[in-house]
Amino acid sequence: MVAEVGRRLRPRQDEFVVRGDGGALLPGLADHHAHLAAMAAQHASLDVSALSRDSVASPLAQAVAGEDGWVRAVGYDDVVHGDLDRTLLDGWNRVLPVRVQHRSGALWVVNSPGLERLGAQSATHGGIERDTAGRPTGRLWRADAWLREALGGRPPSLRAVGARLAALGVTHVADATPHRDTAAVVSEAVRRAELPQHVMVMAAGADLPPHPRLSLGPLKLVVADHALPDADDLAGQIRRAHADGRPVAVHCVTRTALALTLAALDLAGGRDGDRVEHCAVADRAAAEELAARRIRVVTQPTLIALRGDDYWGRVDPGDRPDLWRYAGLLRAGVRVAASSDAPYGDPDPWAGVRAASERLTPSGRVLGIEERVPAEVTLRGLLSPLDDPGGPARRVGWGDRPISSCWTGR
Numbered sequence: 001m002v003a004e005v006g007r008r009l010r011p012r013q014d015e016f017v018v019r020g021d022g023g024a025l026l027p028g029l030a031d032h033h034a035h036l037a038a039m040a041a042q043h044a045s046l047d048v049s050a051l052s053r054d055s056v057a058s059p060l061a062q063a064v065a066g067e068d069g070w071v072r073a074v075g076y077d078d079v080v081h082g083d084l085d086r087t088l089l090d091g092w093n094r095v096l097p098v099r100v101q102h103r104s105g106a107l108w109v110v111n112s113p114g115l116e117r118l119g120a121q122s123a124t125h126g127g128i129e130r131d132t133a134g135r136p137t138g139r140l141w142r143a144d145a146w147l148r149e150a151l152g153g154r155p156p157s158l159r160a161v162g163a164r165l166a167a168l169g170v171t172h173v174a175d176a177t178p179h180r181d182t183a184a185v186v187s188e189a190v191r192r193a194e195l196p197q198h199v200m201v202m203a204a205g206a207d208l209p210p211h212p213r214l215s216l217g218p219l220k221l222v223v224a225d226h227a228l229p230d231a232d233d234l235a236g237q238i239r240r241a242h243a244d245g246r247p248v249a250v251h252c253v254t255r256t257a258l259a260l261t262l263a264a265l266d267l268a269g270g271r272d273g274d275r276v277e278h279c280a281v282a283d284r285a286a287a288e289e290l291a292a293r294r295i296r297v298v299t300q301p302t303l304i305a306l307r308g309d310d311y312w313g314r315v316d317p318g319d320r321p322d323l324w325r326y327a328g329l330l331r332a333g334v335r336v337a338a339s340s341d342a343p344y345g346d347p348d349p350w351a352g353v354r355a356a357s358e359r360l361t362p363s364g365r366v367l368g369i370e371e372r373v374p375a376e377v378t379l380r381g382l383l384s385p386l387d388d389p390g391g392p393a394r395r396v397g398w399g400d401r402p403i404s405s406c407w408t409g410r
């Protein structure tokens with residue numbers, strides 16, 4: 001508890017003194033968008049993101065199976081590593097079941113032993129891509145919930161993730177995973193104190209046990225660019241969330257997805273707390289529309305530090321000035337907060353503060369010089385409450401705040 005704040009307080013005899021060395025005592029930081037269960041799974045995976053096209057095959061061929069009998073790899077990128085399907089994966093490893101996650105998190109590629117184990121041939125999930133003969137190609141699109149069920153088994157422990165985030169100063173996390181079974185894993189981990197953080201769950205139909213560190217947040221909706229919804233359908237989903245008393249948090253990566261989301265929000269009517277996740281392409285007009293509707297934006301600066309060159313190379317050149325804007329959104333009057341999107345981005349909030357102020361890509365290019373944001377502004381966003389990203393910063397003060405939610409840093 002914070003019992004007293006002041007200069008030259010005298011410690012009582014039994015009190016333990018922690019030297020701040022001139023640093024600031026901050027409240028714990030909030031990660032406004034992360035995927036806790038996926039972070040835990042990442043720990044137990046082969047990361048191929050740093051491997052070249054020619055060097056990706058042999059670690060997959062030599063990999064040993066994890067606890068569940070599978071080889072699990074993450075960080076695969078079609079542009080770097082080439083298109084991947086069951087046939088190619090079988091060429092590398094046809095002995096063990098292998099599943100490889102695309103860096104976006106939206107796609108898994110599975111080899112033949114894996115598909116057999118999952119029963120993919122006879123399964124009905126719409127994300128199981130099939131060739132003209134109806135045979136699964138190995139590509140599973142946005143099929144995480146189905147995959148988890150088909151895999152069975154115990155979810156990984158979240159203890160290491162909770163400890164790592166606590167060491168980085170993160171005491172509050174918005175779990176942006178849309179699936180209710182993942183939300184159940186996360187809320188159970190909070191209840192068992194594997195996760196010491198306050199967690200706001202954004203999944204649909206999440207049935208949370210009453211707990212002082214668990215809360216239900218906005219409903220996560222994904223506007224997927226490979227299957228754009230109709231504006232009326234999206235408006236219907238938004239209306240239902242609002243009727244349930246929940247704002248929405250809409251995943252938007254492209255200009256089209258953002259335009260569609262704004263149109264759907266106009267049809268449905270806004271609710272305080274509505275937010276756009278990523279907002280990776282937004283021009284001046286879109287920024288003004290977001291501000292006028294008081295829609296918050298939750299952005300991910302470390303994705304620029306990790307993949308800024310890819311974004312630059314891949315997007316339509318006309319979209320380049322509007323990529324991953326931060327300062328420009330603030331100038332337009334939008335409430336913005338940074339987050340990690342871990343495990344896809346860097347979970348270290350201090351890496352996020354640096355990335356937002358430098359906006360350096362891996363090759364050293366500055367992506368959007370006008371979009372750089374001073375460290376204290378990004379920090380303020382990390383101090384904003386989970387239910388008001390970009391709102392007023394939480395502070396250390398008198399009262400019944402648990403001291404474990406504070407962090408000393410220079």
Ligand SMILES: [Zn+2]
Nearest residue numbers: 033035176341
């Ligand atoms: Zn995410």
